[in-house]
Amino acid sequence: MYYSPGDLLWFLLLAAAAWYIWANMAAKEQVKRAASNHCKQLGVQLLDDTVLLMRTRLKRDRRGQISLQRHYEFEFTSTGEHRYSGVAVLHGRRVEQLQLSPHHLS
Numbered sequence: 676m677y678y679s680p681g682d683l684l685w686f687l688l689l690a691a692a693a694w695y696i697w698a699n700m701a702a703k704e705q706v707k708r709a710a711s712n713h714c715k716q717l718g719v720q721l722l723d724d725t726v727l728l729m730r731t732r733l734k735r736d737r738r739g740q741i742s743l744q745r746h747y748e749f750e751f752t753s754t755g756e757h758r759y760s761g762v763a764v765l766h767g768r769r770v771e772q773l774q775l776s777p778h779h780l781s
Contacts, residue, residue: 699745703728706747706763709770714751714761717775722750722758734766742767753778 678686707726714721726747734744747763757779764772 698743699728702743702745702765702768703747705768706745706765706770707749709773710747710749710761710763713773713775718780719751719753719759719775719778720755722752725749726763736767744771751775751778753780 703726707724710726711721711724726749728745729748730746732744733741736742743766745765747765749761749763750758751761752758759776759778761775762772763770763774
């Protein structure tokens, strides 16, 4: 059985799309764990147990290599009454930033 170059191109595109989806799911789980742990350390509660991908871009890391940088947002509460937002930045496989907005302490 022979494959044309067009068939191989479609196969490569499908494989790249599958890898991208799988990598995004793994990154989201990593950020969700980091945000949950950070919230627990600060005595606040991560709401809805979820993070939302806001932006993805290519950026150089500290070693000069290009990798994906993903920006996530999440919500938390300190008193149970108000929702506050938080931001997490994942660069490659490293959580680069985890920041909570100003909030009331319980």
